[in-house]
Amino acid sequence: MKYRTLGKSGIEVSELGIGTWPMGGNYFMMNRWMGYSGADDDESVRAIRRAGELGVNFIDTADVYGLGRSERVIAKAIEGGRDKWVIATKGTSIIDGSVGLHADFSYEHLIAACNRSLKRLNTDRIDVYQLHSPGFSEKEKESAFRALSDLKRHGKILLAAVSIGYQYRIGKELIEDGLVDALQVYFNLLDQQAGEELVPLAQNCGVGILASIPFATGLLTGKYKTVADFPEDDYRNDWLISPSGGRVTREERLKRALDVGALFEKAGYKDMIAVACKFLLSFEGVSTIIPGIRTVAHIESNAAAVEGPDIPAELFAQAREMWRKWVAEDKERAQAAAG
Secondary structure: OOEEEOOOOOOEEEOEOEEOOHHHOOOEEOOEEOOOOOOOHHHHHHHHHHHHHOOOOEEEOOOOHHHHHHHHHHHHHOOOOHHHOEEEEEEOEEEEOOOEEEEOOOHHHHHHHHHHHHHHHOOOOEEEEEEEOOOOOHHHHHHHHHHHHHHHHOOOEEEEEEEEEOOHHHHHHHHHOOOOOEEEEEOOOOOOHHHOOHHHHHHHHOOEEEEEOOOOOOHHHOOOOOHHHOOOOOHHHOOEEOOOOOEEOHHHHHHHHHHHHHHHHHOOOOOHHHHHHHHHHOOOOEEEEEOEOOOHHHHHHHHHHHOOOOOOHHHHHHHHHHHHHHHHHHHHHHHHHOO
16 A cells, blocks of 8 residues: 655555445435445444555544444444544534534534544544535634634644535635645546646645545446446435536436446456546545445455556546536536526
8 A cells, every 4th residue: 555645744644545424324314315325334344444454544534424423433443543543524514304414614513523523433633624515604714714723722633624525616715725734525537627726736735635436426436337226225316416517417427437437448447446546646636535435345446446557647638538528518508507
């Protein structure tokens, strides 16, 4: 396993990390599924421990994943070996059965949320603490980063970060304002926008990049050939939003995944997990990639992928042209919908 420095923090992280949203399991709220089906705590523990054996040292979670379930699973898995791991988690989210999922950026909420995560993770500090999918006002922004600053000062967190999802503009502003040590961003062969400006800017400014959903929520793994392959109790049965605008149906998004897979398969690269990993690691500004896992087989497959041979840059260039075509289509769709 190879390692990279997380921004300018001096913290060394494995090129492959662990995303634990799938380990949180699933729950139904506001007429939709909020996670992945099939989580088994004992298998999740085995998967995390196997990851450690393979040299993985970075693990990402959130208080909302399974409503704390994934954080408790991590605590069990790393018991007695905390210092071998770099742990990232997220606050901000509030689950209300009548209102649904919403964010609270208040100082009081974030201090309390961090303390709850520390307790669930059974640790005295969180290495990377992230605001979760922000869309804050200036007042909320001030209170949130005041909380992160105080949590740092008291040693409860080491690095302040934000998980921005598709909100690239917010990410650029946070970097330019010098507010973050790291950013988590959606970045994969179907969603390449982060590679245009955000990742190079982060690299130049010493901000670490955590590349999440590298397999596009499983679409790039080759496992799914039709939308009927998704479990019924799975959030991916809902429509998806394209970061370039407009709604993209699951059918269309899956077709794009199959099309980009065909490009690499024609060139002799049939393992799309390896292709997806190598694409992200071709960007020097990416600190680690964090595919979601829940089984030992998942982590062993991912580790083999990142340690495999590199893939020619010209193939990635062709995939980038495919992506640009999709962006143009999405913008055209959004404009048509707007009238």
